[in-house]
Amino acid sequence: MSKIELRNVTLNYAERNTVFTALEDISFSVKEGEFVSIIGASGCGKSSLLSLLEGLNFPTEGRVTINGDEITGTGDDRAVVFQHYSLFPWMTTRANVVYGIKQVKKKLPNKVLGQIADDYLAKVGLSGFENKYPLQLSGGMQQRAAIARALAMSPAILLMDEPFGAVDAKNRKILQELLLELWETSEDKKTVIFVTHDIDEAILLSDRIIMMSGNPGRIKKEINIEFPRPRNGSKLLESREYLNFRKELITSFFNDISEKIGGEEVAL
Amino acid sequence: MIEKIKKQLNIANILFVIFLAVQLLPERYSQETYEINIIIFVVAIEVIYLFFSFISKKEKNMETIRDIIGITYFIIIAWQLMTSKSAFLNELLFPAPGIVIEQFIADFPKIIEGIQSSLLIMLQGYALAILTAIPSGLAAGWHIRFGNSFHYVSKFFGSIPPIVYIPYAIALLPAFRDASVFVIFAAAFWPILGATMAGVFNIEKKILDSAKTLNVGNLSMLFHVMLPAALPEILMGCNQGLGISFILLTSAEMIGGTKGMGFYIKYYSDFGDFTRIVVGIIVLGIVVSVITMFSNKLERYLLRWRQ
Numbered sequence: 001m002s003k004i005e006l007r008n009v010t011l012n013y014a015e016r017n018t019v020f021t022a023l024e025d026i027s028f029s030v031k032e033g034e035f036v037s038i039i040g041a042s043g044c045g046k047s048s049l050l051s052l053l054e055g056l057n058f059p060t061e062g063r064v065t066i067n068g069d070e071i072t073g074t075g076d077d078r079a080v081v082f083q084h085y086s087l088f089p090w091m092t093t094r095a096n097v098v099y100g101i102k103q104v105k106k107k108l109p110n111k112v113l114g115q116i117a118d119d120y121l122a123k124v125g126l127s128g129f130e131n132k133y134p135l136q137l138s139g140g141m142q143q144r145a146a147i148a149r150a151l152a153m154s155p156a157i158l159l160m161d162e163p164f165g166a167v168d169a170k171n172r173k174i175l176q177e178l179l180l181e182l183w184e185t186s187e188d189k190k191t192v193i194f195v196t197h198d199i200d201e202a203i204l205l206s207d208r209i210i211m212m213s214g215n216p217g218r219i220k221k222e223i224n225i226e227f228p229r230p231r232n233g234s235k236l237l238e239s240r241e242y243l244n245f246r247k248e249l250i251t252s253f254f255n256d257i258s259e260k261i262g263g264e265e266v267a268l
Numbered sequence: 269m270i271e272k273i274k275k276q277l278n279i280a281n282i283l284f285v286i287f288l289a290v291q292l293l294p295e296r297y298s299q300e301t302y303e304i305n306i307i308i309f310v311v312a313i314e315v316i317y318l319f320f321s322f323i324s325k326k327e328k329n330m331e332t333i334r335d336i337i338g339i340t341y342f343i344i345i346a347w348q349l350m351t352s353k354s355a356f357l358n359e360l361l362f363p364a365p366g367i368v369i370e371q372f373i374a375d376f377p378k379i380i381e382g383i384q385s386s387l388l389i390m391l392q393g394y395a396l397a398i399l400t401a402i403p404s405g406l407a408a409g410w411h412i413r414f415g416n417s418f419h420y421v422s423k424f425f426g427s428i429p430p431i432v433y434i435p436y437a438i439a440l441l442p443a444f445r446d447a448s449v450f451v452i453f454a455a456a457f458w459p460i461l462g463a464t465m466a467g468v469f470n471i472e473k474k475i476l477d478s479a480k481t482l483n484v485g486n487l488s489m490l491f492h493v494m495l496p497a498a499l500p501e502i503l504m505g506c507n508q509g510l511g512i513s514f515i516l517l518t519s520a521e522m523i524g525g526t527k528g529m530g531f532y533i534k535y536y537s538d539f540g541d542f543t544r545i546v547v548g549i550i551v552l553g554i555v556v557s558v559i560t561m562f563s564n565k566l567e568r569y570l571l572r573w574r575q
Contacts, residue, residue, distance in 0.1 A: 054481050080481040085474035090496040090573045099492065103482045133573040153482075 002029035009062035021216035022048040033189035037202035045217020079150035081163045086146035087134040094130040100149040120152040140171035158192045283341035296355035302366035363543040386528040393452025405464025430455035455516045456509030463505020467498025
């Protein structure tokens with residue numbers, strides 16, 4: 001059964017007198033418990049696409065549904081991790097997680113809320129940092145806390161908008177492994193939509209990759225990732241299958257870009 | 269030990285010695301100058317300072333305190349040299365520091381009463397302004413259309429020097445107290461409102477998006493998200509409002525008051541009692557400094573999450 005479905009979705013932004021088409025005729029569906037990455041160059045509309053699922057934006061044409069119901073706004077069946085500003089800087093790490101859970105479970109006493117928050121913070125390796133403010137933490141730790149908050153709200157769907165985009169390469173690897181482990185080992189497999197422009201990240205994490213091309217944003221290709229789970233980042237990266245697969249993907253990615261700029265070679 | 273004593277060879281202590289030397293100069297004012305008061309005052313400061321400088325381990329804190337004490341000594345020495353020690357200034361207009369302390373002690377109950385009365389009026393007007401301006405500012409900043417027009421309205425009212433409200437306030441609210449509270453409210457309201465609206469307007473959109481995706485309710489959105497997010501700017505408006513309130517309160521007391529520090533200064537200026545005018549000015553300076561210090565401490569606490 002498909003959990004999320006987009007059918008012929010077009011999104012236009014009105015810009016003064018002109019209309020800018022951010023997304024055009026997008027259709028795909030995501031099964032329950034599936035990990036899907038949306039990959040594409042900057043400005044191809046992948047974040048706009050996610051904003052439709054977040055309920056912060058609505059399609060100009062077409063339908064976006066969850067469990068068959070059209071999305072009418074934000075909802076507690078979804079939790080979001082942004083690249084920046086997911087956390088509120090004036091709340092401590094614990095207060096941020098507690099505030100998130102409180103929006104879903106209003107009746108829980110504060111003591112229980114604090115307990116749940118501490119459990120999730122421990123899961124992402126932030127024990128001992130509960131009383132720190134986000135600006136006292138590194139970028140990577142802030143994203144850990146944001147993930148802890150999202151998971152603590154126990155949503156059915158996790159939406160991630162380039163969550164590791166602003167984290168340095170080393171911490172990025174660590175965070176990918178952490179997310180992979182949390183997702184693969186959780187009892188109720190969450191449906192995840194993960195927006196990124198990092199092809200290795202997408203292959204490592206996803207069951208399926210949706211490649212987008214920009215101006216207007218369209219789906220270029222959908223690729224299933226068949227590598228067995230549980231996956232191990234460093235092992236996977238060294239395997240021959242992985243290298244071949246990656247090469248193929250990049251070629252198709254490049255084709256698109258080089259068509260656009262007239263055959264000139266670009267570095268990804 | 270020698271290290272510690274060597275360290276005492278600093279500007280504050282050198283000025284202290286100079287102060288003692290100045291006391292050997294003969295008096296030139298014809299009236300009694302009560303120099304013993306200022307000697308006791310300065311010696312007391314020096315004793316306390318020496319005590320703390322020997323036990324304190326925080327070099328940094330002591331450095332600032334030492335400089336402040338040095339400047340205080342310098343001012344007192346200059347003051348004495350220009351007044352009682354040389355009669356360079358007019359004896360009737362510029363009392364010697366010892367006389368001012370003598371008067372301060374004599375008027376102490378009256379001064380405390382005056383401060384109390386001033387601060388109570390101030391607190392009421394200012395609290396009223398904060399309690400009304402911040403929620404209105406949050407709401408106006410939230411509703412863009414409402415906010416846009418409000419922005420110009422608050423700019424207009426904010427640009428009027430609030431002192432012009434005093435005649436109206438006195439005419440409409442015959443009790444001086446109510447009129448003063450109103451004037452302070454009117455003075456502090458607009459800068460706080462304007463700052464709150466600007467603060468809400470400048471909130472990072474991603475923060476609001478993040479809050480929306482958490483399904484935050486309207487009230488929580490206003491008070492748990494928008495208020496703290498806009499707080500740095502709101503506090504700037506509050507500081508501005510506080511400064512204007514002091515000016516206004518003192519002016520109001522000088523124009524129509526029967527109590528308070530502004531009244532104290534005005535009342536004795538009618539008698540040409542410059543000793544008491546100086547007492548009033550110094551007390552006002554101290555009161556405002558202490559309040560500003562506490563408000564800065566509070567601000568630092570409220571914004572402790574900012575790095």
